[in-house]
Structure formats: C-alpha cells, structure tokens
Amino acid sequence: MNSKLLKFLTFVSLLLPVGAFAGQALDTLSATQSLDLTHHIIGYLSIGVTVMAYIAAMSEEVIALRKSKPMVLGSALVWFAICIYYAWHGEAKVAAVAFESNLLAYIELFLFIPIFHPANGCC
Numbered sequence: 001m002n003s004k005l006l007k008f009l010t011f012v013s014l015l016l017p018v019g020a021f022a023g024q025a026l027d028t029l030s031a032t033q034s035l036d037l038t039h040h041i042i043g044y045l046s047i048g049v050t051v052m053a054y055i056a057a058m059s060e061e062v063i064a065l066r067k068s069k070p071m072v073l074g075s076a077l078v079w080f081a082i083c084i085y086y087a088w089h090g091e092a093k094v095a096a097v098a099f100e101s102n103l104l105a106y107i108e109l110f111l112f113i114p115i116f117h118p119a120n121g122c123c
Contacts, residue, residue: 035089042085046078 037043053074057067079099086095 035086035091037082037085040085042081045081049074049077 037046053070056063056065056070056074060067083092083095083099086092
C-alpha cells in the first residue's frame with residue numbers, strides 16, 4: 001500500500017472520535033439555555049483581561065516575556081471567571097463542554113503548526 005495513502009487513512013481514523021465529541025457538545029449546549037454575559041461584569045472583565053494580554057504581548061521586547069505567556073494567562077483568567085459564574089448558576093456542565101470544545105479546536109490548530117522550519121536546518 002502506498003505510504004501516503006496509509007498516512008492519510010491513519011489521520012482520518014484519528015479524527016473519527018472528534019465528530020462524536022462535537023455532536024455531544026452540540027447536544028449539551030443546545031439542551032440548556034446559556035447565560036448572557038454581554039452586559040455583565042464578567043463580560044467586561046473578559047474584554048479588559050484580553051486587552052491587557054494583547055498589550056503585554058505587543059510589548060514582548062520591553063518586558064522580556066514570550067507572547068504566548070500573557071495570552072495563555074489571560075485566556076485562563078477569562079475561562080476561570082466564566083466557569084465560576086456558570087457554576088454559581090447551576091450550569092457548570094455547559095461551561096465545561098464549551099471549554100472542552102474550544103480546547104479541542106485549539107489543539108487541532110496546534111497540530112497543523114509546523115514545529116521545525118526547513119530553513120533552520122531541521123526536517
């Protein structure tokens with residue numbers, strides 16, 4: 001069997017469970033009414049944390065910190081605030097499914113980013 005075809009079939013077989021999890025997430029999110037945080041302190045806090053994380057990322061050379069660190073910290077704070085709010089209102093499952101869905105999307109994107117660049121002498 002052709003090695004490219006074998007690699008493709010392996011890749012496709014690894015993606016099959018993703019469809020099952022996505023369907024479960026959609027069922028859970030559509031079954032319950034989501035809470036609206038657009039005009040709530042949590043929504044404004046999320047915007048503020050995101051803006052601060054972007055400012056920290058843009059000043060990478062000044063603060064001697066990689067861009068990924070303030071962005072990951074900011075997203076963790078936003079998710080923490082949203083999950084706490086949803087847990088207080090008895091909707092912890094909805095927040096957990098939304099977090100898992102977003103984390104899965106991030107992981108899928110991360111898998112397609114090349115780690116080594118041919119110009120650097122590797123791969």
